[in-house]
Amino acid sequence: MEANTLTPQKLFEPQVRYVIPVFQRPYVWDIEKQWEPLWEDVRAVAEELLEARHQQSSAEVPAHFLGAVVLDQQPNPAGFIQVRHVIDGQQRLITLQLLLNATRQVAAKHGRQRDAALLTTLVRNPEHIVDSDDEILKVWPINADRAAFQAAMDDDEANDESKHRVSEAIVFLRERITSWAFDASTDDSSTPSDRLRALTMALALNLKLVVINLEPADNAQAIFEALNDRGAPLLAADLVKNAVFQAAERQHLDVDKLDRDYWDTLSGDFWREEQRQGRLNRPRIDIFLNYWLTMRRAHVVPSDRIFTDFRDHVLQPAHDVQTVMTELRADAQTYRRLADFPPHSVPGTFYYRIIQVMDIAATVPLLLWLTRPASGVPEPARDQALTALESWLVRRMLCRVSIADTTNLVVELLRRLRTATPAEAGQITETFLAEQTADTRRWPTDEEVTDSVQRIRFYNAMTPRRRCRMILEALEDSYRSPKTEEAHCRRGDLTIEHVMPQSWQQHWGADFPADPASIQDRNHRVQTLGNLTLVTARLNPVISNSPWPPTAGAPSPEGKRAGINAHSVLLLNKRLVDEHPDEWTDQAINDRTLALGRRITEIWRRRA
Structure with missing residues (x-):
């Protein structure tokens, strides 16, 4: 040169x-x-x-x-x-x-x-x-x-x-x-x-x-x-594009047409917008390519290996660059629509609960594989697979056990799914998860879930707080008829309310023992699942510290029970006020915690 x-x-x-x-x-x-x-x-x-x-x-x-x-x-x-x-x-x-x-x-x-x-x-x-x-x-x-x-x-x-x-x-x-x-x-x-x-x-x-x-x-x-590829501020996708079009020129393809008809799907501000992945912010197109390669190869692809993996394992063996681009374009369109599934469809629910709320992006390659048309997975099999994986993840979260091995688990599951017929995807996923015996992969039993739910300070343990809210939303939905227009509550719009307030001493401690052990025990119980519900943000400040029945000098003269009953349409709250007309006690909290824990095992079922 x-x-x-x-x-x-x-x-x-x-x-x-x-x-x-x-x-x-x-x-x-x-x-x-x-x-x-x-x-x-x-x-x-x-x-x-x-x-x-x-x-x-x-x-x-x-x-x-x-x-x-x-x-x-x-x-x-x-x-x-x-x-x-x-x-x-x-x-x-x-x-x-x-x-x-x-x-x-x-x-x-x-x-x-x-x-x-x-x-x-x-x-x-x-x-x-x-x-x-x-x-x-x-x-x-x-x-x-x-x-x-x-x-x-x-x-x-x-x-x-x-x-x-x-x-x-x-x-x-x-x-x-x-x-x-x-x-x-x-x-x-x-x-x-x-x-x-x-x-x-x-x-x-x-x-x-x-x-x-x-x-x-x-x-x-x-x-x-x-x-x-050695430190200059190019995206991995830019290097991938370079390799694709150089290969296209060697195959004497019309690169301008290839750019317009295929790569244009991956162009624009949407794809270059930075998104959080783990602890880092990365352009959406690089994140997609990372997931796509993991899905396609059923192999863990580190983020710093996107270009080299694409070049060595996708482009080099390819007989036709246009075939690769056709597949990439179709999967990019599927990836872009993942957030557009009806909110309460199985994929929409999975995306909200697992990707958005629990922030477990390691599951995206599997979600992409199950929803892409090229995989040919029938809707019932797709839903069965996603329901099983959601149960596995939520149960492990509730039992406070690690989900750090999710990436490797997803990759192994992808390998198994690719060797079977698409219609078997749901059954294979359930069987695969049920077979896991290592502590890092076990699918917790009903007894383990209910035991953990009763023991933990749920409000404090479910962090970020949106995880706690998501569990309560799912409980609310479980009381509703799936055939009604309002079969699901509004996601993300409701706030978490402690039935017995965190500052319970002011209006809830008149007859309560003043010894440190009793106070510590109640402080723990106030944070458990049985003492939590959902209300609108507007209602929360009005009723927050009021006693269950009305008393003189309380923030709300009608009392907390009456305030919830009058202003909340949630079935979670209707059951709460109907079953406790006169008082809300420590024992009531314990009983409701156990009941909700058992209901959770019905929402997120585990294959026996």
Whole structure:
């Protein structure tokens, strides 16, 4: 390869096109990390040029280094515009073009035609030598950015309304240039024309890039991976895309069509939005690829091995890249719909309770496999499998035993499911879970669950608190008829209420023994499941510390029982007030804890 240091004028003045290959990621630079720092650097160079001119100094203003770009020369017939593929550095090339064009627009608008003409040669090829409109712009982005980039390089102010990041970039740069050029406080001795001239010269001549031109024998893909798979801020998905489209080119596929018809499903802000996975925030597309590889290979794939696993175990054995992309696109669509199942369907309930509330993302590969059309799992078998796994997880949570081995368990279950017919998925899952005998994998029995529920300080033990609320929501749903329109309570909208308040001494301790052991015992009992219910957030403060029957001086003159009865429609509360018309005692708490514990074993059944 050959490396040279070039100014933007040397890089862009020839009649040339720098084409971003389709395997590259979309434009991702933003104001805080890139646009603002770049503008400040360029502005500083322009101000140094102004100062040197003001002092009539002959000293050379130091150039500012922008970084490196790697280019791959493409064969083209004699007489045609040269084409180079941008293997690395596309983000800075696009941004530099936007900065050049923003300066051109400001200069043209304010009568600096000489500067505008110079800058035009750096962003556009002459129209009389091009064969199509595509060849006019010096830089040609991928499909996802193309329309926005063309609009940004145009002079129609209506284009400023776009929310694309490219559009936001040129609006930001144009505003900064205008503000600086027409702000007299910058340098009282310089005019706006002086500043625009200095900025034009700074952009054309006082910026430097290291331009690496690959030679015919160089492996562009290997160089791309070497540059970007060792610490540069590329996503694993960007490297995957690079590998896919390099393979597609070797198979002589239409890569532009492949990008539009397949990879476009995985493009956009939705996929690049960061989501929490474990202790880290990662882009959604990398998280999906992690789950997808785990599902597809039935093998644990560490997050730092996404690209290499995809390349070595999915792409290399593939006879047809399009087949891989067809599968990936379909599964990406399934993954995106996981949160859209009807809330009280079995997959919707599993997603809410296990993924959202319990935060056990290790189950996603199995959920993806069971719900993807390619697996062919019938709905009854799918529901049976998810119900069994949900029971296994909830029971282990209630028994306060570790679920740390869930990832390996899911992978082993996937291996077993893949060797059977899809219709057997439910039965196989139940059998597999029932067979686990290790302490890290046992499916707790009814007796273990009810015993644990009676012993633990439920309110304190079920953390985060949404886990406690989820159990109470499930208990409420269990009292409702599945045939009614209101078969389920509103998830996440209700608050947890202690029937006997945590501050029970004020209105609940008149006849209670004052010895430390009794007080400690009651403090424990107040936190158990039998003393918990659900109410609306609006009702909670009104009744919170009131005694069960009304007494003088209580916060609610009607009493807590009457307040719940009058304002709550939950069946959980209807049973509570109907069964305890006169008092709420320590023994009542114990009895209800046992009853609810047994009901939990009916909600989350275990195969014998």
